[in-house]
Amino acid sequence: MSPDVDLTLPKPGLHPLRDRLLALDSRLFEFAAERNWPAAEPVLPRLSRAANHGVLWFAAAAALAAARTPRSRRAAARGLASLSVASLTINTIGKRSIRRPRPVLDPVPVARQLKRQPITTSFPSGHAASAAAFATGVALESPAWGAAVGPIAFSVAMSRVYTGVHFPSDVLAGAALGAVAGFAVRGLVPTRVQSVSPARPRTDVPELPDGEGLVMVANTSSGTADRVRALSDGLPLAEIVECEPADIHAELEKAAARATVLGVCGGDGTVNTAAEIALRHGLPLAVLPGGTLNHFAYDLGVEDARTLTRAIQGGEGVRVDVGRFDAGETKGIFLNTCSLGVYPELVRERERWSGRIGGWPAGVLGALRVLRTDQHPLQAEFGGRTHPLWLLFVGNGTYHRMGLTPGRRLDLADGRLDVRVVHGGRRPALRLLAAAAAGPLTRSPAHAAVQVTRLRLDGVTPGTLLAFDGEVTEVAGQVTLEKLPHALRVYRPLP
Numbered sequence: 205m206s207p208d209v210d211l212t213l214p215k216p217g218l219h220p221l222r223d224r225l226l227a228l229d230s231r232l233f234e235f236a237a238e239r240n241w242p243a244a245e246p247v248l249p250r251l252s253r254a255a256n257h258g259v260l261w262f263a264a265a266a267a268l269a270a271a272r273t274p275r276s277r278r279a280a281a282r283g284l285a286s287l288s289v290a291s292l293t294i295n296t297i298g299k300r301s302i303r304r305p306r307p308v309l310d311p312v313p314v315a316r317q318l319k320r321q322p323i324t325t326s327f328p329s330g331h332a333a334s335a336a337a338f339a340t341g342v343a344l345e346s347p348a349w350g351a352a353v354g355p356i357a358f359s360v361a362m363s364r365v366y367t368g369v370h371f372p373s374d375v376l377a378g379a380a381l382g383a384v385a386g387f388a389v390r391g392l393v394p395t396r397v398q399s400v401s402p403a404r405p406r407t408d409v410p411e412l413p414d415g416e417g418l419v420m421v422a423n424t425s426s427g428t429a430d431r432v433r434a435l436s437d438g439l440p441l442a443e444i445v446e447c448e449p450a451d452i453h454a455e456l457e458k459a460a461a462r463a464t465v466l467g468v469c470g471g472d473g474t475v476n477t478a479a480e481i482a483l484r485h486g487l488p489l490a491v492l493p494g495g496t497l498n499h500f501a502y503d504l505g506v507e508d509a510r511t512l513t514r515a516i517q518g519g520e521g522v523r524v525d526v527g528r529f530d531a532g533e534t535k536g537i538f539l540n541t542c543s544l545g546v547y548p549e550l551v552r553e554r555e556r557w558s559g560r561i562g563g564w565p566a567g568v569l570g571a572l573r574v575l576r577t578d579q580h581p582l583q584a585e586f587g588g589r590t591h592p593l594w595l596l597f598v599g600n601g602t603y604h605r606m607g608l609t610p611g612r613r614l615d616l617a618d619g620r621l622d623v624r625v626v627h628g629g630r631r632p633a634l635r636l637l638a639a640a641a642a643g644p645l646t647r648s649p650a651h652a653a654v655q656v657t658r659l660r661l662d663g664v665t666p667g668t669l670l671a672f673d674g675e676v677t678e679v680a681g682q683v684t685l686e687k688l689p690h691a692l693r694v695y696r697p698l699p
Contacts, residue, residue: 229373230307236365236372237311248363249316255331255360261287261338264356268342268349274493274507279345282389283353286341290333290385294378302327304374312368322369329370332361332378333385340386345395404522405617407693409488410464411519415439417464418490418516421455421478422446428469428494431509435469435492438513442467453477460485465516465695471495472540476673479526479692480537488693490516497674500539503613504696515695522698523690524616527600529672530686531664531679538600538672539692542685544664545582545595545626582668584661584683595626598685602655619689620655658686 254260261283268280304327309317324330339357343350361379364370370378412418418439422428424446432444443463447455452474460466460481467490468478475491475498482489492512493501504524506512515521527538582593599622601613666680 229371232372233307233365233368234311237313237368241366244366245316248359248366249318251356251360252318252331252363252367252369255335255363258287258291258334260356260360261334264338264353274498274502275346276349278395279342279349282345282386282393282395283338283341285393286337286382286386286389287334289389290337290382291330293381293385294328294330294333304371307368307371309368316367318367318369326370327374327377328381329361329364329374329378331364332370332375333382335360336379336382337385338382340383341389344386344390405690406698407521407523409519409521409693409695412439412442412465412516415442415516418442418467419459419463419465420444420467420469420490420492421452421459422468422492422494423449423452423470423474425449428492431492431494432469434509435513438509439516449474453481456481460487463487465490467492469494471674472497472499473674475500476537476539476675479539483526483537483692488521488695490695499612500673503540503616504694506696511697512695515697518698520698521693521695522617524692524694525600525619526688526691527598527621528686528688529670529679529683531670531683532681534670534677534679536672536677537688538598540600540673542598542600542670542672543596544584544661544668544670544679544683545593582665584664590663593625595624596661597624598622598659599624600687617690619657619687621657621659621685621687622653622655623659624653658684660684 251260265280265284268276268283271277303325306322306326309321335357339350339353342353361375364375365372410417415435415438420432420435420442422432422444425448428446432446436442436444443459445455445459452470456466456468456478464487466478466482466485466487468475469492471493472495474495478491479489481487490512491501491504491506492509493507501507506515524539527542529536529538529542582596584590584593584596599613601616601618602620602622603612604614661683662681664680664683666678668679670677670679670683
């Protein structure tokens with residue numbers, strides 16, 4: 205062993221076990237330095253430099269986001285969140301707790317050495333921690349993308365020993381801390397797989413190995429071309445009907461008359477129309493998300509053409525609950541939510557502006573416009589008393605907060621309506637924000653939550669707006685909301 209390397213070790217005899225481990229670490233470092241790795245020389249030093257300050261991983265996250273699938277975008281976000289936690293931990297605690305000097309570079313060939321040597325302490329490796337954290341975060345959200353990122357992360361970690369800036373134990377400790385950071389982020393923000401509704405109750409739906417009997421109606425205004433094309437590749441005998449929003453209802457009616465399975469590709473409003481027709485014709489429904497908001501499909505566990513194709517080919521399906529509202533001449537169903545009060549106004553404002561500035565900015569602008577106007581609370585009678593309400597929210601199934609993420613459903617067949625109320629008052633903005641911040645199960649003088657199977661409102665003012673699955677209609681008088689348990693058969697991939 206080189207005497208120079210021995211200088212990095214503590215005085216022998218004080219901690220025999222630690223001394224032996226550090227000596228082994230130094231021998232492994234020298235062994236790696238003395239080996240000839242021709243294939244690694246043009247790659248590993250460059251990877252090591254590219255990973256400085258996380259640049260490589262930010263570029264990888266951008267590439268994942270560019271894939272334009274919900275799972276890849278979530279994987280990118282989770283990878284960066286995990287990397288941030290790991291970097292913060294390493295730089296604030298890790299590097300300052302064990303001030304281990306860097307290895308002496310004498311055994312390392314000059315061609316491998318970095319032009320700029322790091323000046324921080326050696327233990328643990330920040331590059332290894334960032335690489336492992338990013339790869340772990342991505343893999344927890346998307347195993348397929350994790351398999352693609354994993355070899356790159358492994359190479360970055362190994363490059364730190366190859367270039368002589370870390371001992372092997374530095375890299376192992378850093379990688380372990382990075383993996384822990386990835387799992388810690390998952391504990392705070394569960395992955396989509398953790399929060400997908402249970403696959404029950406299972407039901408019989410037709411197996412269509414090549415798609416024959418499926419008629420898929422796609423809303424062209426939702427940008428569905430790529431997804432429909434991917435579905436056609438997997439189900440070549442499926443019939444695809446692409447149409448404008450104004451023709452959706454008519455085309456779905458015609459499709460239901462000749463289909464074994466009714467399919468729909470679009471946003472929540474389009475899916476709502478298809479579900480009502482599928483219920484009336486007694487057909488199973490195949491939902492391919494294709495709009496700005498796809499809450500029902502995502503809560504169901506269907507994110508793309510690949511997962512839906514697998515479910516259709518294998519005849520995998522479940523029954524889900526359907527919500528129904530009845531206001532006399534105005535009736536309808538909802539798969540996600542139904543609400544009265546200021547939210548329908550927000551939906552109307554969002555639809556008014558979304559075509560010009562996009563969905564998310566339109567939602568923010570709509571909220572600001574609604575809360576700044578001179579609003580009056582909704583007056584409705586339930587339980588024998590008249591109540592002023594800023595908001596009445598009814599969910600088809602119980603919505604939960606998952607860690608720090610927004611609320612979503614864990615069960616689409618729980619037989620419950622999730623009712624949230626924000627009581628009337630002088631300042632709707634403050635009450636709505638307080639209700640949102642406090643969480644779904646909080647009760648207070650300003651807001652409350654309860655789960656029921658049926659709800660009846662009396663004395664609703666004529667012209668009151670009711671929003672359901674992103675659509676808006678007017679109601680008056682008596683409004684009844686109820687559950688249709690296990691009413692709709694839908695395709696979804698089973699575990």
